[in-house]
Amino acid sequence: MIYTAHYASPLGGITLASDGMALAGLYFDGERDFPDLSTARKKDLPVFGEAMRWLDLYFAGREPDFSPALNPTGTAFQQAVWAILRTIPYGETTTYGAIAHRLEEDTGKRMSAQAVGGAVGRNPISILIPCHRVIGADGSLTGYAGGLDKKEYLLALEGVIE
Known part of the structure; x- marks a missing residue:
């Protein structure tokens, strides 16, 4: 249920x-x-x-020091990407390519930034699993299920952008 x-x-x-x-x-x-x-x-x-x-x-603009229990449902690959998302510090960003590189180091298998983007886009627990902190290699704000205006707001709230 x-x-x-x-x-x-x-x-x-x-x-x-x-x-x-x-x-x-x-x-x-x-x-x-x-x-x-x-x-x-x-x-x-x-x-x-x-x-x-x-x-x-x-x-309220504060970094919570706890997390409720999370149980996102997804493939093993998606779970691996979402685990990495949870390590992105408040107020910082990373790129799809950087996540792919980290997965390559962890698994020894070649990963593409596009595959990472697909997993990031399927994150079922927005904000708490901070997919909004992932940006394009050129620094651009790329897709966000809630809309780019929400991604921009969240990054501004964290002091990443003005």
Whole structure:
């Protein structure tokens, strides 16, 4: 069973999804990859309270010093990319190519920045798994499921851009 809760952010509504124990999704309302949650039930869960407290701190311009339990569903490759995303420090960015290089070092297998981009784009837990911190090799702000305006806002909030 999937459970949901709603959070009102400065960027608009956010839907939180949980498997009952951990956060499984965080989606901007109306984003291009918003999943079908029509069978989910609204429920007040401790993980939702933790996620909302984390988001309150984050949107107040502070780096939270904790994380709610996360359980994103994806392939082994996606999980590896998302694990790297979680290591990008608050207020810093990296590139798709740098993530591909790190995966190559970890696995000994050749990786492409495009494959990394595909996995980053399928991140089901926006903001907490900070895919917004990944930019193009030329410093450009590239795709973001919630929209580039939201990516720009998040990076400005963290002091990366003005």
